[in-house]
Amino acid sequence: xxxxxxxxxxxxxxxxxSEWEWSGIDQLDELKSRLHADFPGxxxxxxxxxxxxxxxxxxxxxxxGAEVAxxxxxSGG
Amino acid sequence: MILPEIGTAGQxxxxxxxxxxxxxxxxGCPLLLYLAAAGVGHIGIADGDLIDSSNLHRxxxxxxxxxxxxxxxxxxxxxxxxxPGQEFEAYPFRIDNANAxxxxxxxxxxxxxxxxxxxxxxxxxxxxxxxxPLVYGAVTAYEGQVAxxxxxxxxxxxxxxxxxxxxPPATSEIMNCEEAGVLGVIPGTIGMxxxxxxxxxxxxxxxxxxxxxxxxxxxxxxxxxxxxxARPETPAMIPAGEEAxxxxxxxxxxxxxxxxxxxxxxxxxxxxxxTAVDILLDVREEHTDLPELGWKKIHIPxxxxxxxxxxxxxxxxxxLVCQSGIRSKTGVQILRxxxxxxxxxxxxxxxxxxxxxxxDIHSL
Numbered sequence: 001x002x003x004x005x006x007x008x009x010x011x012x013x014x015x016x017x018s019e020w021e022w023s024g025i026d027q028l029d030e031l032k033s034r035l036h037a038d039f040p041g042x043x044x045x046x047x048x049x050x051x052x053x054x055x056x057x058x059x060x061x062x063x064x065g066a067e068v069a070x071x072x073x074x075s076g077g
Numbered sequence: 078m079i080l081p082e083i084g085t086a087g088q089x090x091x092x093x094x095x096x097x098x099x100x101x102x103x104x105g106c107p108l109l110l111y112l113a114a115a116g117v118g119h120i121g122i123a124d125g126d127l128i129d130s131s132n133l134h135r136x137x138x139x140x141x142x143x144x145x146x147x148x149x150x151x152x153x154x155x156x157x158x159x160x161p162g163q164e165f166e167a168y169p170f171r172i173d174n175a176n177a178x179x180x181x182x183x184x185x186x187x188x189x190x191x192x193x194x195x196x197x198x199x200x201x202x203x204x205x206x207x208x209x210p211l212v213y214g215a216v217t218a219y220e221g222q223v224a225x226x227x228x229x230x231x232x233x234x235x236x237x238x239x240x241x242x243x244x245p246p247a248t249s250e251i252m253n254c255e256e257a258g259v260l261g262v263i264p265g266t267i268g269m270x271x272x273x274x275x276x277x278x279x280x281x282x283x284x285x286x287x288x289x290x291x292x293x294x295x296x297x298x299x300x301x302x303x304x305x306x307a308r309p310e311t312p313a314m315i316p317a318g319e320e321a322x323x324x325x326x327x328x329x330x331x332x333x334x335x336x337x338x339x340x341x342x343x344x345x346x347x348x349x350x351x352t353a354v355d356i357l358l359d360v361r362e363e364h365t366d367l368p369e370l371g372w373k374k375i376h377i378p379x380x381x382x383x384x385x386x387x388x389x390x391x392x393x394x395x396x397l398v399c400q401s402g403i404r405s406k407t408g409v410q411i412l413r414x415x416x417x418x419x420x421x422x423x424x425x426x427x428x429x430x431x432x433x434x435x436x437d438i439h440s441l
Contacts, residue, residue, distance in 0.1 A: 006299075008292060009217045018294075044417045046246035050303045055241060055290075057308055069303065071292065073242045074215035074222055076259060077104040077192040 003031070003062055009072040014041035029059040031068065047072040080282075087280040088116060092163075094279045097121040097180060099172055099200055100190035101148040103135035103264030104214045104271065108190060110138065111272040113156045117279070119164045120156070121184055124148040125171030135261035172196060174323050177203040186278055188212045188271055194245040195331040201226060201238035202315050206322055210278055210287075213238065214271040216259060219295045221267035224305070225274050228287025234307040236288045239314050241305050244393075245331040247417035263295055313353035314393055321350040330394065330420050339409040341422040343434040346396060354393035360408040361399050367428070368435055372396070379404045379411075386415040394420045402427035 002023030012018040016039075025031050028051065036042050048055055050069040051062070062068075080087075094117050098105050101124040112120060128136065128143045128151055136148070143151045153167040172180060172191075181187055181203045189200050189211055197215070204211040204227050211226040226237040270291070277285045286302070293300050316322040326349075341349075347370070351357075357372035364376040377385050379399070389395060395412065397405035405423035412421050424431055 008294070009220055044247065046242065046244070046418045048241060053301065054304045055306065069292075069301070071241075071290075071303070072217075073194070073246060074217040074220065075192060075194050075197065076216040077100050077102055077190050077214065077264060 002064070003066050003068055005031075005068045005070070007070045009074060011042070011045060011047055011070050011072050014045065015039050015070075025062050027059055027061055028056065028068075031062065035070075045072065082282040083280050087282070090279050091116045091276075092118040094186065095119040095121070095184045096186045096188060096275055096279075097123065097184035098188045098190055099123045099196065100192060101136075101138070101152045102126070102132065102190065102192060103216070103259065103261065104190035104268040105148075105188075106136045106138040106152070107265045107268035108188060108214075108272040108275075109152055109156060111269055112275060113160045113163060113165075115272070115276055117163070117275070119166070119184075121166045121168060121180070122149045122152045122156075123168040123170075123172050123180065124152070125169065135259065135264050137261070137265070172199065174199060174325055174327060178207055178319055178322060181207045181209055184209070186210055186212065186275055188214075188275060190214060190268065190271070193331070193333070195327040195333050197238060198245060198331060199327045202322060202325070205237055205315050206318065211237070212271050212274045212278070214264075214267045216264050216267050218259060219263065221263055221270075221293050221295070222290055223267055223270045223274065223286060223293075224290040225278070225286045225288075228278070228285055230278075230285065230287060233288060236305045236307040237311065237315075239311045240308045241290060243308070243311065243314060244418055244420075247332055260295075266293070266295070310354070310391075316350070316352065321352070324348060324350045329422075332418070332420070339406060339421060339423050340402070340425040341396065342425050343430045346422070346424050346431070347434060347438075349394075349396070352393055354391070356389055356392045356395045358389065358395050358397045358408070359399070360397055360404050361428075367398065368431070379408055382408055382411050383415065386412060390416070392419075394422070396422045396424060398424045398428055398431065400427050401429060 002021045006019050007015045047070050128139045130144045138152050147169040149167040149169040153165045156165045187209050210228045213224045215222045227235050229235050277283050291302050316325045351372045357374050359376040360379040362378045397408040399405040409421040409423045
């Protein structure tokens with residue numbers, strides 16, 4: 001069991017899937033680097049990361065089984 | 078009202094409540110109908126747009142005969158016809174930094190049913206300054222978000238939209254329902270959940286989405302609630318008071334309007350009120366002292382700008398200056414490439430023009 005990642009909104013079009021798992025990631029910054037290495041389209045996108053249903057802005061340790069969400073802003077109404 | 082959590086006391090609170098709904102479109106229509114039907118006594122409707130036939134599938138307050146009339150006026154007419162005992166006020170103009178604070182101060186709860194980032198940031202800041210809860214809703218093709226910002230009832234420091242998204246995305250990323258298309262039921266559902274949050278705030282039933290954001294993916298109904306902690310750096314990003322708010326250029330902050338137009342005149346620059354995260358960036362090779370204008374000042378020669386861009390990564394608005402206004406223009410292009418969602422200006426005519434203006438002001 002690794003880390004479960006979900007991409008929302010238009011971000012899922014860049015990642016090509018809305019849910020997947022990655023293993024061997026100890027810190028959130030490592031996850032960010034891997035996201036941008038695997039999906040360069042994310043470089044120009046604004047989004048925030050949530051870990052286990054909490055929005056986080058700093059680097060934190062990642063536990064096995066953690067759930068990460070990539071949340072983009074929506075403007076539509 | 079038979080529900081024990083609401084009761085007669087809740088009904089009375091509803092009839093006394095004053096709720097401002099900004100945006101009478103896909104989110105605003107269902108939410109206005111449900112708030113009015115629930116008996117909210119005073120409802121303000123702010124929208125500067127006209128009814129368009131291509132929007133009728135999601136703007137369910139209006140019909141074919143209303144096409145071409147102002148949304149706010151048509152919404153008020155329809156709601157008054159259905160609920161003549163309640164008060165509806167129409168504001169048929171776009172909410173901006175000149176009128177927002179007065180409007181917001183006149184209501185207890187503000188609802189964001191807008192369709193663009195500059196209105197969303199403007200409303201957020203106005204609600205922080207005027208200390209009002211803001212019920213937020215937004216949609217994209219098949220997903221929606223609902224949150225309550227600046228909700229002081231939860232006991233922890235109240236977070237707001239800028240705690241979630243400190244800066245808006247670059248223009249190239251932005252698609253609204255007008256351009257991207259959306260099924261009417263999606264803003265319809267999100268608008269109704271916003272109405273539910275308003276009813277919770279008024280009657281105190283249940284727990285609000287204060288300091289949280291609810292996301293729903295309609296394709297498979299994946300529904301999640303995320304908590305949004307207040308960030309220590311957020312207060313410095315919000316205009317400190319009424320004067321700073323009125324001078325904050327929200328469309329420019331949200332990269333709306335002409336994207337290539339990076340020049341700011343010396344006059345307009347002197348009219349800006351810097352927040353603690355804004356920077357005046359000198360890109361000349363040889364640095365000499367810049368005038369003291371309340372801006373945090375940084376010197377990075379143009380040649381080094383790309384390699385040292387990390388030094389300004391977390392800044393708010395960045396105004397570039399050089400001697401004549403040419404290097405600074407190039408600097409904006411470099412920074413845009415590094416930070417697509419950043420806000421950058423180049424002072425037209427550079428330091429030469431700026432010093433002349435300051436001389437004029439001082440000789441007055």
